[in-house]
Amino acid sequence: MAADGFASLHHDESTVNVIYLRRGISQLPEGFRDERTSGAILAFTVDNIAEVEARFRKSSVNITMPLREEEWGEKLFQVTDPNGIIIQCVEWATH
Structure with missing residues (x-):
């Protein structure tokens, strides 16, 4: 689901809902509206990571x-949202 300054990610097989809000949006508490995130990574496990990266x-x-x-078999790529949050898609080695 998405709207101006808002995006919500949810997967039917999960109870997790990740919400992104644009900096400065009035739905954030006043003291947090202009904050930037630092050092945060959200990792999502995916199947067929090459296909996911191609869609991105x-x-x-x-x-x-x-x-x-990686040398241990983990495959990954990353994107960074406008707030500085790193979003990592990863496919774990199965061997």
Whole structure:
């Protein structure tokens, strides 16, 4: 779900709902409206990470860390939202 300055992410198989609000939006408490996040990473486990990254690229999402595979087999890529939150998509090694 999305509206001006608001996006909500939810997956039918989860009870987690992640909400993003644009800085300065009046729904945030007054003392927090202009804050920036630092050092936060939200990691989402996905299947077929290459397909997910391709969908992000097709949607013109700025990939701030391209898809890579770590030596232990984990595959991941990252994007950064306008508030500085790093969003990492990861596919765990199955071997």
